[in-house]
Amino acid sequence: MVKPVLVIGGGIAGIQASLDLAEQNIPVYLVDKSPSIGGKMAQLDKTFPTLDCASCILTPKMSAVLRNKNIKLIMYSEVQEVKGRAGEFKVKILKKPTYVDWDKCTGCGSCVEKCPYKAPDEFNLGLTTRKAIYILFPQAVPRKAVIDAEHCVRLNPPPNLRERAKGRPLCGVCSMVCPAKAIDYDMKPEVIELEVAAIIVATGMELYDARNIPEYGYGKYDNVYTHLEFERLVSATGPTRGEIIRRSDKKHPKRIAWIQCVGSRDVRFNHYCSAFCCMAATKQAILAKEHMPEVDCTIYYMDIRAFGKGFNEFVERAKEEFGIKYIRGRVVRIDEDPDTKNLILTYEDTSTSYLKKDEYDMVVLAVAIRPNRVVPPLPLDLNEDGFIKLKDPYLDPVSTTVEGIFVAGVAAGAKDIPDSVTEASAAAARAALIAKGHLEEVVSLADGGGLDG
Amino acid sequence: MAEEVRIGVYICHCGFNIAGTVDVKAVAEYAKTLPNVVVSRDYLFMCSEPGQDLIREDIKKYKLNRIVVAACSPSMHEPTFRSVLESAGLNKYLFEMANIREHCSWVHSDKELATEKAKDLVRMAVAKARLLEPLEEKEIETSRNILVVGGGVAGMRAALELAHYGFEVYLIEKSPTLGGKAALVGYVEDDVKGSEIVGKMIKLISKNPRIHVFTNSELVEFKGFPGNFIAKIRVNPRYVNEKCTLCGDCIPACPVEVSNEYEFGLDKRKAIFYPYKGAYPPYYVIDSKVCTFCGECVKTCKHNAIDLEMKPQYLDLRIGALIIAAGYDPYEPPKGEYNYGIHNNVITLFQLERLLDPNGPTKGNLIIGGKVPRRIVFIQCVGSRNTTPNSKPYCSRMCCLTAIRNAIRIKEMYPDTDVIILYKDIMTYASDERLYEEAGKRLVKFLKFEEPPKVTITEEGLYIDVYEYTIQDEVRIPTDLVVLSTGMVPRHDLNELIAVTRVSCGGDGFLRELHLKLAPVESPTKGVYLAGAVTGPKNIMESIRMGSAAAVKAMTLLSAGKVSIEPLTAVVNEEICSGCGVCVSVCPYEAISIKEMDGDRLAHVEEALCMGCGTCTAACPSGAMQQRGFKDTQIKAQVLAVFGGG
Numbered sequence A: 001m002v003k004p005v006l007v008i009g010g011g012i013a014g015i016q017a018s019l020d021l022a023e024q025n026i027p028v029y030l031v032d033k034s035p036s037i038g039g040k041m042a043q044l045d046k047t048f049p050t051l052d053c054a055s056c057i058l059t060p061k062m063s064a065v066l067r068n069k070n071i072k073l074i075m076y077s078e079v080q081e082v083k084g085r086a087g088e089f090k091v092k093i094l095k096k097p098t099y100v101d102w103d104k105c106t107g108c109g110s111c112v113e114k115c116p117y118k119a120p121d122e123f124n125l126g127l128t129t130r131k132a133i134y135i136l137f138p139q140a141v142p143r144k145a146v147i148d149a150e151h152c153v154r155l156n157p158p159p160n161l162r163e164r165a166k167g168r169p170l171c172g173v174c175s176m177v178c179p180a181k182a183i184d185y186d187m188k189p190e191v192i193e194l195e196v197a198a199i200i201v202a203t204g205m206e207l208y209d210a211r212n213i214p215e216y217g218y219g220k221y222d223n224v225y226t227h228l229e230f231e232r233l234v235s236a237t238g239p240t241r242g243e244i245i246r247r248s249d250k251k252h253p254k255r256i257a258w259i260q261c262v263g264s265r266d267v268r269f270n271h272y273c274s275a276f277c278c279m280a281a282t283k284q285a286i287l288a289k290e291h292m293p294e295v296d297c298t299i300y301y302m303d304i305r306a307f308g309k310g311f312n313e314f315v316e317r318a319k320e321e322f323g324i325k326y327i328r329g330r331v332v333r334i335d336e337d338p339d340t341k342n343l344i345l346t347y348e349d350t351s352t353s354y355l356k357k358d359e360y361d362m363v364v365l366a367v368a369i370r371p372n373r374v375v376p377p378l379p380l381d382l383n384e385d386g387f388i389k390l391k392d393p394y395l396d397p398v399s400t401t402v403e404g405i406f407v408a409g410v411a412a413g414a415k416d417i418p419d420s421v422t423e424a425s426a427a428a429a430r431a432a433l434i435a436k437g438h439l440e441e442v443v444s445l446a447d448g449g450g451l452d453g
Numbered sequence B: 001m002a003e004e005v006r007i008g009v010y011i012c013h014c015g016f017n018i019a020g021t022v023d024v025k026a027v028a029e030y031a032k033t034l035p036n037v038v039v040s041r042d043y044l045f046m047c048s049e050p051g052q053d054l055i056r057e058d059i060k061k062y063k064l065n066r067i068v069v070a071a072c073s074p075s076m077h078e079p080t081f082r083s084v085l086e087s088a089g090l091n092k093y094l095f096e097m098a099n100i101r102e103h104c105s106w107v108h109s110d111k112e113l114a115t116e117k118a119k120d121l122v123r124m125a126v127a128k129a130r131l132l133e134p135l136e137e138k139e140i141e142t143s144r145n146i147l148v149v150g151g152g153v154a155g156m157r158a159a160l161e162l163a164h165y166g167f168e169v170y171l172i173e174k175s176p177t178l179g180g181k182a183a184l185v186g187y188v189e190d191d192v193k194g195s196e197i198v199g200k201m202i203k204l205i206s207k208n209p210r211i212h213v214f215t216n217s218e219l220v221e222f223k224g225f226p227g228n229f230i231a232k233i234r235v236n237p238r239y240v241n242e243k244c245t246l247c248g249d250c251i252p253a254c255p256v257e258v259s260n261e262y263e264f265g266l267d268k269r270k271a272i273f274y275p276y277k278g279a280y281p282p283y284y285v286i287d288s289k290v291c292t293f294c295g296e297c298v299k300t301c302k303h304n305a306i307d308l309e310m311k312p313q314y315l316d317l318r319i320g321a322l323i324i325a326a327g328y329d330p331y332e333p334p335k336g337e338y339n340y341g342i343h344n345n346v347i348t349l350f351q352l353e354r355l356l357d358p359n360g361p362t363k364g365n366l367i368i369g370g371k372v373p374r375r376i377v378f379i380q381c382v383g384s385r386n387t388t389p390n391s392k393p394y395c396s397r398m399c400c401l402t403a404i405r406n407a408i409r410i411k412e413m414y415p416d417t418d419v420i421i422l423y424k425d426i427m428t429y430a431s432d433e434r435l436y437e438e439a440g441k442r443l444v445k446f447l448k449f450e451e452p453p454k455v456t457i458t459e460e461g462l463y464i465d466v467y468e469y470t471i472q473d474e475v476r477i478p479t480d481l482v483v484l485s486t487g488m489v490p491r492h493d494l495n496e497l498i499a500v501t502r503v504s505c506g507g508d509g510f511l512r513e514l515h516l517k518l519a520p521v522e523s524p525t526k527g528v529y530l531a532g533a534v535t536g537p538k539n540i541m542e543s544i545r546m547g548s549a550a551a552v553k554a555m556t557l558l559s560a561g562k563v564s565i566e567p568l569t570a571v572v573n574e575e576i577c578s579g580c581g582v583c584v585s586v587c588p589y590e591a592i593s594i595k596e597m598d599g600d601r602l603a604h605v606e607e608a609l610c611m612g613c614g615t616c617t618a619a620c621p622s623g624a625m626q627q628r629g630f631k632d633t634q635i636k637a638q639v640l641a642v643f644g645g646g
């Protein structure tokens, strides 16, 4: 008998693992805390080193997940509890209320259009706003609306309005315009209980809060961005429809600086290297050049980590074909010119050992990434950098310290898309064995103990 | 009466990729004017779920029976859109794709002209779509045997994974032992030896009845189709059989001595030898390239284990999938590069690994010329990152970490030895950064260069001259030992494997993946998967993961027990065929034969073998050979649509 597998996290790693399992007829539950699968990759514009567009290669995978009858999506949900052992885990999942009955919602967007209340758009990292009822992004899978209870006046009326309403319900526009009658303001959180043979954790990453690094003025200076914000800024589906313009004056920057290792490789914050930022900066500088051939692009770095297939060639191309400048040196601080909102970088150019200053219109910070928090509820061990610990990195490089629970993608350490995808398939191989009842064989490669309970 | 042709045309913006150069709205409007087009639309990303829904809904609403999508290359999204047709209840071959991205927007800049060209491409696609016919796929049973080429960590891992799943696995290895390069790495971590990792995997393999190991073996022929390949294996003679007890009596008898490749030339071995302690299978082997067949060993062998008459044997296997895990070669600096091969104290990183391995030629002691070196200098990027004229353009990924790990080990063993690493960029990505930090704490010194350092031999010893980047000055470093951090290069014999399996390689010489990002373990040939450093530099952990990943692809292909075959194959019009046999001679897949039928000679296409390349249809003098989905009439309609008259 074939038993189901639980995949936690629907980024590219979780998607690939789910597909690899489902395509061999193993039932999969794919849980994501967000209303759409896609993860970070869905927010990227193009991908290094081939510059193919992230959407073009990701959306077909996302719709393959949706179409596959063996995959059940459990969206807007988080795992609450895991008990049992490999072959028979008992899992409790908390499904947050979306206030929209997804069986009825067709994703037509009428509610979004008419909703009168706005909230920061998390998919675009707050660079723009969305409505209180929203579809995460146009290519979302599944394409369903969600009410953000915090910003919905009906669900969370501000005290002054509540007083005036005198007990009558407020707003209700979305419910009125929904042709499918899908809005349900009384929806409650729901607990789903599952029994699964194996679990793949692919919970990915979040960005380190750049505000913790005071010398770069992120959050204080208008024209300092994170690298992920810049991805949204160059993306055709982004808040500016791909126009690279400054927050302060909506003008095109003429000089852009990228600062690497912001919060990574820094003993004050995170020791590890975030692995993909050097290439992401190189890619973003090329994209800036493609959008605005006159723009001047400079990357401040410690080491250029061009270790993957085609990476070093990509950096050479950036230098030779696109004229992108690389300066080896740490930026000590950024100051803002209060009039122009330009940014003055003070840095040590290690090729001369002199302290120098340079002015830019826009600065992009390669902010460190951090694993999303999963412990607890998952009973896993973490390594000293906070990523999920592997039981035996050599003999079984996708197994966690709990038998039957595997890990893939950035959850196990910073990495790029190809490495995340490979790991996901590897984790699927292991999980498939347990799902098909070959637990002893899995154990033979990596002996370990189960859980109590 | 044929049903009325009702075509839907969909123009994709692909974000800005197309819409930036092509006026997509204008193209969509234009398409509406073409005959049989019932509906025409444009959308931001046709491949996205809402884009696909558009098509599905229109098929129902407008009773469409042909679909044209103008977007990217069909190699990207033809499968996506075909499945849209299928889910809407339409035969999926009633679909045509116009490539207005790679063939248009990406290569042009003039918006007006690009828009005109896009219209031409759409008109051609519509003309062909009008003549498309529904086609049916055939299902064929698949074999449950899997062939893994390469017995390194990636191949062994794939074999184990698949055997556990229930497949019969044939694991073939060209050299006389399983284990690959990982077995020769001294320490991969503080207390983990490369040979231990390999040893554990070998133990599992040797105990698994479903894994059939053939060392000294090569893949010499490979044909067929996914799920049903035919592979011919040549098992080269080992000249030593299972009676061998590893007693070693033959060694003193053997008069031939050559450099030992398993110690990277640090010591010598005989023509009859055992690769290294733990090698598998555990028998001696005769290196036929150097053996003189004098027979001395036979005389000394008490166990009757040596047989100089052994001949190559051939094995024909029917297999469902092939996993290529053939690994890499260490970069071998040409004689004189950094004075390598001229001065004994200039060694490679691989040789250093052997020197630090307790099972190695010096029993793990780093003794150079009878002494512990007072100073060791590593030079990074040897053979990599365009550092020297002979270098490859890529980074070899594992050398920085390997150098640093060994530097720390040396510092632990010999605290008084000064260790310096000359580098361009230190590539300790992700949590490996911790080791770089550790090395700093242990006072390993790091100097950065841009121009390659010079190694000079003087009477007093070795010197390195380097222009140090951060102090911007020339530095001269006397040293006892120079370690060249040599990288990874494609196997010297990879071309033979490419020729046999028809996989392809990229500009860097490593095997090419189906998609660099989203299909890193799949080759462009369905049923052929790739694992380990055969696609480019990888470390041990990454190679093992790829082994598992490649295994899951094979599981997916073969777990159902049958595969479907694309019907876009050649078909013979038996009325016209004269049996001349031109098609037979040009077919690269041996899919066509001449058959006698009622006294007539007729070409016959074995559909499962036909890859739809179209060579035979072009060669056929009478037009009897046609390819489904690309019939002469269909192609002609396209040509006429663009050059007029159609």
Ligand SMILES: Cc1cc2nc3c(=O)[nH]c(=O)nc-3n(C[C@H](O)[C@H](O)[C@H](O)COP(=O)(O)OP(=O)(O)OC[C@H]3O[C@@H](n4cnc5c(N)ncnc54)[C@H](O)[C@@H]3O)c2cc1C
Residues within 6 Å of the ligand: A008, A009, A010, A011, A012, A013, A014, A031, A032, A033, A034, A036, A037, A038, A039, A040, A041, A044, A046, A047, A048, A049, A077, A078, A079, A202, A203, A204, A205, A206, A227, A228, A231, A276, A280, A283, A372, A373, A374, A408, A409, A410, A411, A415, A416, A417, A418, A420, B517
């Ligand atoms: C600015 C930037 C640019 C980049 N550019 C490139 C590039 O060009 N090429 C490249 O190869 N890589 C690039 N990367 C790296 C790439 O984004 C990652 O390698 C990849 O997206 C990792 O995928 P993942 O599935 O592991 O994680 P994620 O994409 O983070 O996905 C994790 C998923 O898990 C969900 N989740 C998290 N916690 C829970 C929970 N507790 N319960 C349920 N669900 C949960 C999340 O909602 C999310 O959907 C870039 C990264 C950044 C930040």
